[in-house]
Amino acid sequence: DAGVIQSPRHEVTEMGQEVTLRCKPISGHDYLFWYRQTMMRGLELLIYFNNNVPIDDSGMPEDRFSAKMPNASFSTLKIQPSEPRDSAVYFCASSPPPGAGSGANVLTFGAGSRLTVL
Amino acid sequence: KQEVTQIPAALSVPEGENLVLNCSFTDSAIYNLQWFRQDPGKGLTSLLLIQSSQREQTSGRLNASLDKSSGRSTLYIAASQPGDSATYLCAAPFHNAGNMLTFGGGTRLMVKP
Numbered sequence: 001d002a003g004v005i006q007s008p009r010h011e012v013t014e015m016g017q018e019v020t021l022r023c024k025p026i027s028g029h030d031y032l033f034w035y036r037q038t039m040m041r042g043l044e045l046l047i048y049f050n051n052n053v054p055i056d057d058s059g060m061p062e063d064r065f066s067a068k069m070p071n072a073s074f075s076t077l078k079i080q081p082s083e084p085r086d087s088a089v090y091f092c093a094s095s096p097p098p099g100a101g102s103g104a105n106v107l108t109f110g111a112g113s114r115l116t117v118l
Numbered sequence: 119k120q121e122v123t124q125i126p127a128a129l130s131v132p133e134g135e136n137l138v139l140n141c142s143f144t145d146s147a148i149y150n151l152q153w154f155r156q157d158p159g160k161g162l163t164s165l166l167l168i169q170s171s172q173r174e175q176t177s178g179r180l181n182a183s184l185d186k187s188s189g190r191s192t193l194y195i196a197a198s199q200p201g202d203s204a205t206y207l208c209a210a211p212f213h214n215a216g217n218m219l220t221f222g223g224g225t226r227l228m229v230k231p
Contacts, residue, residue, distance in 0.1 A: 043207070107152070
């Protein structure tokens with residue numbers, strides 16, 4: 001398996017533009033997570049999906065952010081309109097269903113999408 | 119709400135030293151705790167996952183321990199090498215909810231040759 005694949009790896013855009021980040025999870029993983037990493041706030045969970053359904057989006061900073069998972073092999077995180085404070089590295093991660101009694105399994109992260117909003 | 123803290127934020131050691139990285143968490147009712155490694159400009163790589171029923175996990179020169187009662191975990195690196203230089207993050211489940219992880223701020227480790 002090629003792992004979790006994210007695109008683009010780098011994006012530079014101007015304030016007010018729409019940004020779409022993409023993620024392909026590992027086949028068979030039914031949990032998908034979007035994280036944001038900044039120097040000031042570290043890694044923050046934005047939203048996660050289980051079986052393509054958004055379960056918790058309480059970490060999404062505001063209505064400018066939206067995420068979708070139309071099928072088991074694809075998810076997008078969209079920012080519209082983008083602002084300079086959205087500049088960060090956005091990570092997608094996936095994991096298989098929790099094993100019996102364990103509650104969780106190991107997360108596999110993508111390489112991240114570095115977003116710069118000018 | 120789960121809060122995870124890592125101290126120190128940065129650590130520099132000479133090659134060959136054994137070292138310990140610390141992680142503390144506020145909600146002791148966790149299913150597990152994970153340690154990750156992040157190289158500059160890269161994603162996170164899972165190193166070790168300790169289930170709540172375990173006290174430690176080992177992988178090569180790495181040993182992670184978990185003490186739920188005190189809300190602490192440690193990552194022990196034996197005979198450190200320059201290639202171990204990276205940021206190490208621990209993560210614990212958020213609201214005791216399986217895969218939702220809260221991350222510590224990380225410890226940036228530099229091993230000098």
